[in-house]
Amino acid sequence: MEDIPLKLVIVGHVDHGKSTLIGRLLFDTGSLSKDKIEEIRQICSALGKEFEFGYILDNLEEERDQGITIDTTQIFFNSKNRQYVIIDAPGHVEFIKNMITGASQADAAVIIIDAEEGIMEQTQRHAFILSLLGMQKVIVLINKMDRIGYDQNRFTSIKKECLNFLTRINLDAQYIIPISAIKGDNVVIKSVNVPWYEGPTFFEAMDSFDICSVVTKAPLRFAIQDIYNFSKRIIVGQVVSGTLRQNDAITVLPSGEKTQIRSLEEYQKTPDYAETGKCIGVTTTDKIFCDRGYIFSNPLDTPAVTSQFRANVFWMDKAPCKKDTPIIFRCSTQEVYCKIIKIHSCINSSSLKLIGNDVNEISNREFAQVTIRTDSPVIIEEFSKTPKLGRFVLVKENVSAGGIITEVIRDRDSCN
Amino acid sequence: MNALDVLENESIYIIREAYKEFKNIALLWSIGKDSTTLLYLIRKAFYGQVPFPVLHLDTSYKFKEIYEFREKWAKQWNLNLVIVKNNEALSRKVNPFAGDKLTCCGELKTEALKQAIREHRYQAILLGIRRDEHGVRAKERYFSPRNNQFQWDYKNQPAELWDLYKNRESAHEHIRVHPLLHWTELDIWSYIQREKIPIVDLYLARNGKRYRSIGCEPCCNPIPSDADSVNKIVEELKTTTVSERSGRAQDKEQAYMMQKLRSMGYM
Numbered sequence: 001m002e003d004i005p006l007k008l009v010i011v012g013h014v015d016h017g018k019s020t021l022i023g024r025l026l027f028d029t030g031s032l033s034k035d036k037i038e039e040i041r042q043i044c045s046a047l048g049k050e051f052e053f054g055y056i057l058d059n060l061e062e063e064r065d066q067g068i069t070i071d072t073t074q075i076f077f078n079s080k081n082r083q084y085v086i087i088d089a090p091g092h093v094e095f096i097k098n099m100i101t102g103a104s105q106a107d108a109a110v111i112i113i114d115a116e117e118g119i120m121e122q123t124q125r126h127a128f129i130l131s132l133l134g135m136q137k138v139i140v141l142i143n144k145m146d147r148i149g150y151d152q153n154r155f156t157s158i159k160k161e162c163l164n165f166l167t168r169i170n171l172d173a174q175y176i177i178p179i180s181a182i183k184g185d186n187v188v189i190k191s192v193n194v195p196w197y198e199g200p201t202f203f204e205a206m207d208s209f210d211i212c213s214v215v216t217k218a219p220l221r222f223a224i225q226d227i228y229n230f231s232k233r234i235i236v237g238q239v240v241s242g243t244l245r246q247n248d249a250i251t252v253l254p255s256g257e258k259t260q261i262r263s264l265e266e267y268q269k270t271p272d273y274a275e276t277g278k279c280i281g282v283t284t285t286d287k288i289f290c291d292r293g294y295i296f297s298n299p300l301d302t303p304a305v306t307s308q309f310r311a312n313v314f315w316m317d318k319a320p321c322k323k324d325t326p327i328i329f330r331c332s333t334q335e336v337y338c339k340i341i342k343i344h345s346c347i348n349s350s351s352l353k354l355i356g357n358d359v360n361e362i363s364n365r366e367f368a369q370v371t372i373r374t375d376s377p378v379i380i381e382e383f384s385k386t387p388k389l390g391r392f393v394l395v396k397e398n399v400s401a402g403g404i405i406t407e408v409i410r411d412r413d414s415c416n
Numbered sequence: 417m418n419a420l421d422v423l424e425n426e427s428i429y430i431i432r433e434a435y436k437e438f439k440n441i442a443l444l445w446s447i448g449k450d451s452t453t454l455l456y457l458i459r460k461a462f463y464g465q466v467p468f469p470v471l472h473l474d475t476s477y478k479f480k481e482i483y484e485f486r487e488k489w490a491k492q493w494n495l496n497l498v499i500v501k502n503n504e505a506l507s508r509k510v511n512p513f514a515g516d517k518l519t520c521c522g523e524l525k526t527e528a529l530k531q532a533i534r535e536h537r538y539q540a541i542l543l544g545i546r547r548d549e550h551g552v553r554a555k556e557r558y559f560s561p562r563n564n565q566f567q568w569d570y571k572n573q574p575a576e577l578w579d580l581y582k583n584r585e586s587a588h589e590h591i592r593v594h595p596l597l598h599w600t601e602l603d604i605w606s607y608i609q610r611e612k613i614p615i616v617d618l619y620l621a622r623n624g625k626r627y628r629s630i631g632c633e634p635c636c637n638p639i640p641s642d643a644d645s646v647n648k649i650v651e652e653l654k655t656t657t658v659s660e661r662s663g664r665a666q667d668k669e670q671a672y673m674m675q676k677l678r679s680m681g682y683m
Contacts, residue, residue, distance in 0.1 A: 003419040076600075097575035101557070104577045225429070226436045230465050236432060267460045275417065279429045281463070292436060316575060330580050391578055397586055398574030 005076065005083040006209065009103045011126035012112035014092065017143040021112060021181040022075075022086060023053030028188035029203075031077040053182060079207050093122070093350075096365060097316055100129055100402060108137035108209055110202075111173070115144045118158055119165060121350040128349045128367055131171040132314050134383055134391070134404055137209050138173045140166075141202060146180040150193040168352070175205040218242045219301035220250070221386060222282070223332045224294045234265050234281035235290060240332060240388035242298065244274040244282070251299040252288050253379050258299065259286040293334040295379045295389075303381045303389055304408040307374045313340075313394065313403035314349070314367050321362040321394075321401065329374055331392035338374040338394075345369050362401075369406075380405055420607050424457065427595040429579065430558055431461045431542065434593040435468070437583035438540035441593075442469045442498070444529070447482045448630050449615050450544035452489075453604055454596055456613045458542070459493065470495045471532060471541075475524040477512060477632040485616045498536075502528035512634040530566065533590055540591040546604070547597050560592045561585065602653045609646045620644045 010018050026032050044052050075086045087102045103109065109130050113123055130138060140162055148154045155178045166173055177186055178194050179202060185191030188203045200208065220242035228234045248261045264271050265281035274280040282296075290296075297303060315321050321340065329338040346355040346368045355366060362368045383390030383404040394401040417425065434441060443458060443466070445451045458466055472486060490497040502510075505523040512520045533541070540559075557573060559582040574582060585591050596604070608615060618627045625638035626649075643649040 004422055005419070097573065101576045225432050228463065230463050230467075234463065238429060265463070267463050277422070277425060278417065279425050279432065335583075393577050393580050397584075398582065399577060399580075402575070402577045 003083070005085045006206070007085055007087055007105060007107045008110060008206070009087045009106035009108075010110045010112060011099070011103070011123075011130065012110075013114070013117070013120040013122040016112050016114040016117070016120075016123070017181045018112055020053045021110075021141070021143065021179075021187065024181045024184060024187050025077055025086075025203075026075075027053060028184060029077040029079070079203060081207050084206065093125070093365070096125075096129075097399075099126065100133070100314070100316065103129060103135070104133055104402070106135070108139070108206065109135045110139050110141060112141045112143050113158065113162070115142050115148045115154060115158060115178075119161055124165070124352055125349045125365070127166065127171055128169050128352070129314060131169045132312055132367065132402065132404060134387060135171070138171060139202065139205050140173045140176040142176065142178050143181055145178045145185060145191075145194065146183045150178070150185075150191075152194070152196045155194075155197075165352075174209075175199060177202055177205060218276070218386070219298040220244060220248065220296070221298075221303060221389060222250075222296040223388070224290055224292055224296070225279075225333050226292055227290070228281070232283070234283060236279070236281045237296075237333070238279045239274050239276050241276060241386045243276065244278075244280070244296075246272045249299055250284075250296040251302055252290055253295045253297055253302060254305045254377055255289065255294075257286075257288045259284045259288050261285075261296075293332075293379075295332075303379050303386065304410050305377045305379050306408060306411045307377050308371065308409040308411055309380060309405050310344075310369065310371050310407040310409065311392070311403045311405045312367065312369055313362070313401045315362040315364060315401045317396070317400035318364050319400075320364065323360045326375075327400065328395040329372065329378070329392055330395055331378060331380060331390075332388055334378050336374045336376050336378060338372050340370045341373045342371040343368050344371070370403075371409075377411075380408060382406065382408060420603065420610060423599055423603055424460075424607070426579075426598065427454075427457050428461045430581065430593065430595040431458055433581055433583070434540055434542060434559070434591075434595075435462070437581075438585070438591065440536070440538050441540045441542065442471050442536070442538050443542045444544075445470045445472055445486075446544070446631070447472065447478070447486050447616060448544070449608065449619060450546060450596060450604055452615060453599075453607060453613060454542065454544040455493075456611065457595065466493060466495055468496070469498045469536075471498050471500050471529075473525050473528050474499050474501050475520075475528075475632050476501065476506060477524075477634055479616075479618060479630060479633045479636075481616050481618050482630065485614075489614065498532070500528045500532045502531065512632060517635055526566065530564075538590055539585050540593055542593045542595065544596050545592075545594045546599050546601070557582075558594050558597055559583075560594065561589050562592055564588050602650070605646065605650050605653055609650050615646070619649065620646075621648075 010021065012018055077084050087106055111123065111127055113119060142155055142158055159176050162176060177199060178197055179186040181187055185193055186201045188201060190201055218241045221240045222237050222244055223240045224235055224237040226236050228236060246261055246264055250261060251258055262283045262285045264274055265283065295303065323343055324339050324341060326337050326339055329336055343359050343362060345357050346359050346362055346366050348355055349365050349367045379389065381389040390405040392403050393399045443455060445455055502524050505527065510520055510523045557576045559576065561582065582591060616630060618630050620626055621641045621644040624640060624642060626641045626643060627636055627638050630636055641652060643652045
């Protein structure tokens with residue numbers, strides 16, 4: 001699966017060096033043509049400045065604004081092992097919905113922190129959001145090491161501050177790396193200025209990430225999207241966990257009916273298996289009732305069918321969320337009304353200050369631990385077990401909140 | 417699944433979601449390589465059917481090869497083809513030669529689409545837009561709402577998390593669905609190559625030139641190229657993407673560079 005590009009999101013406080021980092025990455029990996037580099041050099045010298053890596057990204061964006069077509073290979077770059085693509089995640093708090101949208105598509109995240117300024121408001125908020133999204137592959141970059149004379153003590157103290165903070169928000173960083181984007185230290189090229197640092201460069205760290213953490217031994221769950229009757233009845237959906245195979249015995253949820261997969265159907269093909277993530281059609285040996293939102297499950301290990309669960313949510317609606325107010329819950333292909341029946345704790349996502357326990361509302365950009373009750377039972381699992389059945393949005397007219405399920409409260413036995 | 421399989425899979429999911437959630441939906445088919453790829457994916461998603469109308473915004477100035485291709489494949493694929501024309505503007509002789517191409521596009525394409533949406537009350541439109549045409553920005557959404565005036569407040573868009581897409585339009589709104597958003601130009605050509613998708617032969621080189629994008633004949637300019645087959649186009653894209661940009665850079669004049677600087681607030 002190495003030909004699949006790794007999608008990367010870079011977050012952090014404004015001016016902590018994201019643009020410069022991207023410019024440096026494109027430059028050091030040879031992703032820019034000689035002519036482009038020369039053009040930028042000329043522009044910078046016309047401005048009486050040193051060659052600025054930060055300008056590279058501005059330049060690309062500006063050319064796009066002017067309607068000059070630029071293909072995104074410019075925000076792609078390669079190592080010898082794989083291709084990478086950078087997802088833009090704007091920093092300003094006004095664009096939080098754009099940031100979370102972008103981050104939700106990423107395979108891996110980079111948090112960039114200015115060595116002089118340390119962890120700031122946006123750093124915290126962004127890291128919090130990454131934690132909410134269940135981001136597993138995180139690299140922290142301590143940037144502008146050149147400005148603090150590559151001082152080991154300062155690095156160690158920020159690293160410690162970082163680890164404390166990340167633990168509080170339940171986010172694991174695989175690497176914490178001292179870099180200087182502007183000088184090039186430890187971005188792609190190993191730095192000679194930090195002999196006390198024994199870890200990998202940023203580039204090496206990313207190359208070590210394995211995209212395919214598909215656990216094929218996970219129990220089967222197939223989420224139904226629709227039913228077609230073009231020439232024959234085909235149930236279409238997506239394998240959200242495990243592998244779907246012809247002749248698999250399955251339990252249909254929420255009804256509990258049992259049957260067997262008779263065939264897998266693609267246009268002009270009938271494969272004998274479908275892996276996690278695959279969208280496919282199926283037919284069953286028995287005529288069972290099912291509809292969008294139903295799940296076909298491994299009969300021996302079924303997800304919960306329940307109306308109550310605990311979750312972490314991030315509220316991003318100007319109008320505050322009021323306890324016990326109906327709102328739409330969407331998880332995988334399911335959609336029902338629900339209510340937040342208890343708000344256990346509510347935290348300001350910038351300051352990480354606790355707003356209160358057992359409160360009655362959640363305001364814009366606050367993070368809360370809640371208990372939700374749905375109007376009718378839903379088929380869910382803890383996010384840590386099956387991400388696609390453990391992540392959801394709360395919707396009024398548009399998405400008001402994103403959330404992940406931390407604890408399922410079974411209100412009836414699963415159908416075995 | 418390899419990289420193209422993953423892209424194909426994600427697009428099919430989006431197409432099936434849009435069809436399920438919006439009863440009144442249509443595909444905008446420009447007859448170009450991207451929307452033809454999208455049409456091909458739609459046929460895969462629905463087991464050989466295209467169960468909704470296919471709109472062609474016909475300015476009447478398209479290449480004849482485009483009209484021929486359209487007629488041939490609409491018949492072969494049994495499409496419910498709806499030809500959309502802004503007859504009112506055409507009767508006023510709006511055309512691309514009168515000078516202002518922006519106005520011509522606006523009237524013959526954008527206005528025509530607005531009229532079609534109003535007339536048929538489409539709730540959602542499928543388009544072959546890709547991110548690398550509009551920039552890699554998180555502001556692009558797979559399901560993107562537009563108001564009556566086709567306006568779009570990109571600073572205030574709804575969030576779109578994971579694969580949970582907007583499935584209800586508000587009043588006075590339609591939703592643009594972009595199943596190819598995450599595909600690059602190279603991905604499109606690689607997929608065309610793999611699946612042997614038919615494309616208008618204007619894309620293939622003749623006499624040292626080929627069209628990289630096709631639309632209305634008066635406004636399209638070919639690029640120098642010897643790639644006279646899909647295989648050669650894929651090779652060309654793989655090896656020359658970097659130098660294609662440098663070609664443009666060499667054409668730039670001093671004045672243009674300064675204009676850019678000014679617009680960026682650098683001076």
